[in-house]
Amino acid sequence: MKSETCFSKKNGEPLSQYYTQLDAEEAATFIKENYQSSLIAYECNKCEYWHLTPKSRHTPSIECHSCFDGSGHRKQAYLTEKGALQRAQILNLQSSLHLRVYECMFGNGWHLTKT
Ligand SMILES: [Zn+2]
Ligand SMILES: [Zn+2]
Known part of the structure:
Protein backbone atom coordinates (compact mmCIF):
# COMPACT_ATOMS: atom_id res chain seq x y z
CA MET A 1 0.00 0.00 0.00
CA LYS A 2 1.33 3.43 -0.91
CA SER A 3 1.40 6.30 1.53
CA GLU A 4 -0.58 9.44 0.81
CA THR A 5 1.44 11.53 3.22
CA CYS A 6 5.03 10.29 2.99
CA PHE A 7 7.28 10.41 -0.04
CA SER A 8 10.76 9.25 -0.86
CA LYS A 9 13.40 11.94 -0.38
CA LYS A 10 15.23 10.43 -3.33
CA ASN A 11 12.64 10.30 -6.10
CA GLY A 12 9.46 11.79 -4.66
CA GLU A 13 7.58 8.50 -5.03
CA PRO A 14 5.07 7.69 -2.31
CA LEU A 15 6.56 5.36 0.31
CA SER A 16 5.12 1.93 0.88
CA GLN A 17 3.34 1.83 4.18
CA TYR A 18 2.68 -1.13 6.44
CA TYR A 19 0.25 -1.35 9.29
CA THR A 20 2.46 -3.35 11.59
CA GLN A 21 6.16 -3.89 12.19
CA LEU A 22 5.66 -7.52 11.22
CA ASP A 23 4.20 -6.60 7.82
CA ALA A 24 7.08 -4.21 7.20
CA GLU A 25 9.68 -6.79 8.20
CA GLU A 26 8.10 -9.44 5.99
CA ALA A 27 8.28 -7.00 3.07
CA ALA A 28 11.93 -6.25 3.91
CA THR A 29 12.71 -9.98 3.89
CA PHE A 30 10.98 -10.39 0.52
CA ILE A 31 12.94 -7.46 -0.95
CA LYS A 32 16.22 -8.80 0.42
CA GLU A 33 15.59 -12.21 -1.14
CA ASN A 34 14.53 -10.82 -4.49
CA TYR A 35 16.54 -7.65 -4.92
CA GLN A 36 19.52 -8.17 -2.58
CA SER A 37 18.98 -4.87 -0.88
CA SER A 38 18.81 -4.66 2.89
CA LEU A 39 16.07 -2.55 4.32
CA ILE A 40 15.03 -1.84 7.86
CA ALA A 41 11.53 -1.12 9.07
CA TYR A 42 10.86 2.03 11.04
CA GLU A 43 7.76 3.51 12.56
CA CYS A 44 6.91 6.82 10.91
CA ASN A 45 6.29 9.78 13.17
CA LYS A 46 4.21 11.46 10.52
CA CYS A 47 1.67 8.85 9.44
CA GLU A 48 2.16 6.36 12.29
CA TYR A 49 2.52 3.47 9.84
CA TRP A 50 5.71 1.60 9.08
CA HIS A 51 8.04 2.30 6.18
CA LEU A 52 11.25 0.73 4.94
CA THR A 53 14.59 2.50 4.62
CA PRO A 54 17.99 1.27 3.36
CA LYS A 55 19.95 -0.46 6.10
CA SER A 56 23.25 1.08 5.02
CA ARG A 57 22.13 4.28 6.70
CA HIS A 58 22.54 2.92 10.15
CA THR A 59 20.84 5.85 11.80
CA PRO A 60 18.53 7.16 9.11
CA SER A 61 18.25 10.91 9.12
CA ILE A 62 16.91 13.66 6.92
CA GLU A 63 17.42 17.39 6.83
CA CYS A 64 14.73 19.10 8.83
CA HIS A 65 13.20 21.92 6.81
CA SER A 66 12.07 23.81 9.88
CA CYS A 67 14.93 23.68 12.37
CA PHE A 68 18.37 25.25 12.23
CA ASP A 69 21.40 24.80 14.42
CA GLY A 70 23.37 27.57 16.11
CA SER A 71 25.36 28.27 12.95
CA GLY A 72 22.33 28.49 10.67
CA HIS A 73 22.59 25.02 9.11
CA ARG A 74 19.57 22.79 8.77
CA LYS A 75 19.43 20.31 11.60
CA GLN A 76 19.51 16.60 10.90
CA ALA A 77 16.29 14.90 11.90
CA TYR A 78 16.39 11.23 12.80
CA LEU A 79 13.44 9.14 11.74
CA THR A 80 13.18 7.27 14.99
CA GLU A 81 13.92 8.13 18.58
CA LYS A 82 16.03 4.97 18.73
CA GLY A 83 18.11 6.09 15.76
CA ALA A 84 18.67 9.48 17.34
CA LEU A 85 19.67 7.87 20.62
CA GLN A 86 22.13 5.56 18.84
CA ARG A 87 23.66 8.54 17.05
CA ALA A 88 23.87 10.54 20.27
CA GLN A 89 25.63 7.64 21.97
CA ILE A 90 28.21 7.40 19.18
CA LEU A 91 28.85 11.16 19.22
CA ASN A 92 29.02 11.26 23.00
CA LEU A 93 31.67 8.53 22.93
CA GLN A 94 33.68 10.25 20.21
CA SER A 95 33.72 13.62 21.87
CA SER A 96 33.09 15.24 25.18
CA LEU A 97 29.68 16.42 24.04
CA HIS A 98 26.62 15.52 26.00
CA LEU A 99 23.89 15.29 23.43
CA ARG A 100 20.28 14.88 24.26
CA VAL A 101 17.43 13.71 22.03
CA TYR A 102 14.22 15.66 21.62
CA GLU A 103 11.27 15.39 19.27
CA CYS A 104 11.10 17.95 16.46
CA MET A 105 8.36 20.44 17.23
CA PHE A 106 7.35 20.34 13.55
CA GLY A 107 6.97 16.58 13.54
CA ASN A 108 9.93 15.93 11.24
CA GLY A 109 11.56 13.38 13.51
ZN1 LIG B 1 4.95 8.04 7.02
ZN1 LIG C 1 12.96 19.93 13.24
Whole structure:
Protein backbone atom coordinates (compact mmCIF):
# COMPACT_ATOMS: atom_id res chain seq x y z
CA MET A 1 0.00 0.00 0.00
CA LYS A 2 1.33 3.43 -0.91
CA SER A 3 1.40 6.30 1.53
CA GLU A 4 -0.58 9.44 0.81
CA THR A 5 1.44 11.53 3.22
CA CYS A 6 5.03 10.29 2.99
CA PHE A 7 7.28 10.41 -0.04
CA SER A 8 10.76 9.25 -0.86
CA LYS A 9 13.40 11.94 -0.38
CA LYS A 10 15.23 10.43 -3.33
CA ASN A 11 12.64 10.30 -6.10
CA GLY A 12 9.46 11.79 -4.66
CA GLU A 13 7.58 8.50 -5.03
CA PRO A 14 5.07 7.69 -2.31
CA LEU A 15 6.56 5.36 0.31
CA SER A 16 5.12 1.93 0.88
CA GLN A 17 3.34 1.83 4.18
CA TYR A 18 2.68 -1.13 6.44
CA TYR A 19 0.25 -1.35 9.29
CA THR A 20 2.46 -3.35 11.59
CA GLN A 21 6.16 -3.89 12.19
CA LEU A 22 5.66 -7.52 11.22
CA ASP A 23 4.20 -6.60 7.82
CA ALA A 24 7.08 -4.21 7.20
CA GLU A 25 9.68 -6.79 8.20
CA GLU A 26 8.10 -9.44 5.99
CA ALA A 27 8.28 -7.00 3.07
CA ALA A 28 11.93 -6.25 3.91
CA THR A 29 12.71 -9.98 3.89
CA PHE A 30 10.98 -10.39 0.52
CA ILE A 31 12.94 -7.46 -0.95
CA LYS A 32 16.22 -8.80 0.42
CA GLU A 33 15.59 -12.21 -1.14
CA ASN A 34 14.53 -10.82 -4.49
CA TYR A 35 16.54 -7.65 -4.92
CA GLN A 36 19.52 -8.17 -2.58
CA SER A 37 18.98 -4.87 -0.88
CA SER A 38 18.81 -4.66 2.89
CA LEU A 39 16.07 -2.55 4.32
CA ILE A 40 15.03 -1.84 7.86
CA ALA A 41 11.53 -1.12 9.07
CA TYR A 42 10.86 2.03 11.04
CA GLU A 43 7.76 3.51 12.56
CA CYS A 44 6.91 6.82 10.91
CA ASN A 45 6.29 9.78 13.17
CA LYS A 46 4.21 11.46 10.52
CA CYS A 47 1.67 8.85 9.44
CA GLU A 48 2.16 6.36 12.29
CA TYR A 49 2.52 3.47 9.84
CA TRP A 50 5.71 1.60 9.08
CA HIS A 51 8.04 2.30 6.18
CA LEU A 52 11.25 0.73 4.94
CA THR A 53 14.59 2.50 4.62
CA PRO A 54 17.99 1.27 3.36
CA LYS A 55 19.95 -0.46 6.10
CA SER A 56 23.25 1.08 5.02
CA ARG A 57 22.13 4.28 6.70
CA HIS A 58 22.54 2.92 10.15
CA THR A 59 20.84 5.85 11.80
CA PRO A 60 18.53 7.16 9.11
CA SER A 61 18.25 10.91 9.12
CA ILE A 62 16.91 13.66 6.92
CA GLU A 63 17.42 17.39 6.83
CA CYS A 64 14.73 19.10 8.83
CA HIS A 65 13.20 21.92 6.81
CA SER A 66 12.07 23.81 9.88
CA CYS A 67 14.93 23.68 12.37
CA PHE A 68 18.37 25.25 12.23
CA ASP A 69 21.40 24.80 14.42
CA GLY A 70 23.37 27.57 16.11
CA SER A 71 25.36 28.27 12.95
CA GLY A 72 22.33 28.49 10.67
CA HIS A 73 22.59 25.02 9.11
CA ARG A 74 19.57 22.79 8.77
CA LYS A 75 19.43 20.31 11.60
CA GLN A 76 19.51 16.60 10.90
CA ALA A 77 16.29 14.90 11.90
CA TYR A 78 16.39 11.23 12.80
CA LEU A 79 13.44 9.14 11.74
CA THR A 80 13.18 7.27 14.99
CA GLU A 81 13.92 8.13 18.58
CA LYS A 82 16.03 4.97 18.73
CA GLY A 83 18.11 6.09 15.76
CA ALA A 84 18.67 9.48 17.34
CA LEU A 85 19.67 7.87 20.62
CA GLN A 86 22.13 5.56 18.84
CA ARG A 87 23.66 8.54 17.05
CA ALA A 88 23.87 10.54 20.27
CA GLN A 89 25.63 7.64 21.97
CA ILE A 90 28.21 7.40 19.18
CA LEU A 91 28.85 11.16 19.22
CA ASN A 92 29.02 11.26 23.00
CA LEU A 93 31.67 8.53 22.93
CA GLN A 94 33.68 10.25 20.21
CA SER A 95 33.72 13.62 21.87
CA SER A 96 33.09 15.24 25.18
CA LEU A 97 29.68 16.42 24.04
CA HIS A 98 26.62 15.52 26.00
CA LEU A 99 23.89 15.29 23.43
CA ARG A 100 20.28 14.88 24.26
CA VAL A 101 17.43 13.71 22.03
CA TYR A 102 14.22 15.66 21.62
CA GLU A 103 11.27 15.39 19.27
CA CYS A 104 11.10 17.95 16.46
CA MET A 105 8.36 20.44 17.23
CA PHE A 106 7.35 20.34 13.55
CA GLY A 107 6.97 16.58 13.54
CA ASN A 108 9.93 15.93 11.24
CA GLY A 109 11.56 13.38 13.51
CA TRP A 110 14.04 13.60 16.35
CA HIS A 111 16.90 16.01 16.87
CA LEU A 112 20.03 16.08 18.95
CA THR A 113 20.92 19.03 21.09
CA LYS A 114 23.68 19.90 23.49
CA THR A 115 22.54 20.01 27.05
ZN1 LIG B 1 4.95 8.04 7.02
ZN1 LIG C 1 12.96 19.93 13.24
